[in-house]
Amino acid sequence: MIEQKLQQIVESAIDGAVKDGKLGNVTERSVPVVIERPRLPEHGDLACGVAMKLAGQAKTAPIKIAESISEYIKSNPDANSDAISKFNVAPPGFINFQLGKRWLANSLQQIHERGADFGRSDVGANKKLLIEYVSANPTGELHIGHGRNAVFGSCLANLFKFAGFDVKQEFYLNDTGAQIEQLGAQAWALYQTKNGKATEYPEGGYPEESISHFVDQVIALHKDKFMQLNYEEGVEQLALATKSVILEDQKQLLETLGIHFDSWFSESTLHNGKVEEVLDVFAKNNFSYEAEGALWLKSKELGDERDRVLRKSAGNTTYLAADAAYHKDKYSRNFDGFVTIWGADHHGQVPGLRAAVKALGYDPDLMEIILTQIVNLSRDGKSVRMSKRRGTVVTLSEVMEEVGKDAVRYYLAESSPQNPIAFDLELAKKTSRENPAFYIQYAHARCCAILRRALEPYVNTEKQTTEPPVLSEKEWADFQAEFKKSADVFLPAFDSDPAIFADQKALVMALQSFPAEVRDSAINRQPGRLARYAFEVANALQKFYEVSRVITDDKDVTKARLGLIMATKQVLANVLGIIGVSAPERM
């Protein structure tokens, strides 16, 4: 918000200078004005490098341009010393600004006004988006890689909602086909063995230990009622029963992670004609052909590196054919865009699917596929590959049990999807600054503690007395009514000592940039930015806390700073809400 205001001031200064012919050959504001935060404090709170960008066109030295622009900024009443306490031109042509208290106070007022909605953006323009993610096979437990996909998708969905998109979340269920038959055959063998009829476990497919406990659940539910079935029926029934137990297990785990899908799309519903339907469309559009006994998609014509099989010579259709049918369904559902999140090991399928969508006559650019890289688990720096319980891969539920939902969400949300994650189990459990997830929550709890201290009766354990609140309910209510009228009441929050003011300013600057962070994160599909942003806010609060007492003898200062603490608490709660990490009142 502050950046925007400053941007407008610089823009109108440039326009003024251009109009008066002060910028040489420049006849219009041809480059965007970008306000940035300099790294070095001596470069001011905010800076603008637009003069360098105009230099080429103006055929004038950047520093001269910056000076001309400065003259016009000076004459702008909005840029008074209350708002911008100081600004100067620095080589090679930067304009550096020092902020006063005015805009900071305005920002605090705005945060209070918008409350839980502070940071919400309308970049989404209410566009309808379908996000499909996790989409794991119902043939075993979710592992940590699914966890990453799940957390990323969930954060992205929360972020998109906050950024003004109309979002639906869907899980595509591969609940039919070869892998389900495999599951059925293996579960049938285990089922018989567990019911007293020793049966050899079929080779290949899923390791026994990965489905054994699910078969136990099937037995708990159905007892031995499938025992009299023949092989075909047994496999079929056990496949159904086992996959439903597994699906339920996955659903529950996802719920514990704070993930809730609007819809579960079952692949098996596509095999009653929908798949054949897309094959017809391909044929009609002349994008398929028969060869070597199989039916092929002419995907090479459509940008893929090779053609792909739709129906095998054995007669059954491929995964791609079903996926094409699934996407035909998606496109028929009147969305403005589709986001799909896959594990990076599936990236080979992307061109095939895009080609299929194109062959169906849809615009593949409405579909965005985001790939998530692998998660490398470690413990005190040593790599952890095998599950303690299952022996194969580390399951998501094990990690959840060990480190808890909040740490799992934070660490899986924090990095960019295209980077592999190094997830240290010991670090995630630590309750200290080393663990950012904890540190951010601690900052929120600290805000709550300060507010409690000021607004609730205080039990002094040493003197064994109960002291009345520092501020009465009425005083606090009056203050909240006051700041709706004028942001001036926040001005006493700021100290005149420049060193102390610097930390106060830094906190407000961090808070007020939340809407811009939300917008940028949404545009770039990077919810992880917000996780890091949350850390910045927490850090700024801690620094503020060290130098600025909130509860003092001066009521105006106390009220203003309590307002600042409330604003901080609100921003932390809002950003944690997007990441899906809880914001505790006390720790």
Place this chain on the structure above:
RNA sequence: GCGCCCGUAGCUCAGUGGAUAGAGCAUCCGCCUUCUAAGCGGACGGCCGUUGGUUCGAAUCCAACCGGGCGCGCCA
């Protein structure tokens, strides 16, 4: 061999064309009579994989190469 992703401090990572490349951890040194020290401050630490190019300016864009991961099925 081809395609995608990645290479930044000892470790984990930010940095989507701007000033002297930043955080956290680790190591070392300071700071509690006060709202949560579960904290804060300081020091140490870098040929941004390499080489070219684009331009006023490159960790950032382009090309080639080197190193690592993944994928290249009538599997899903």
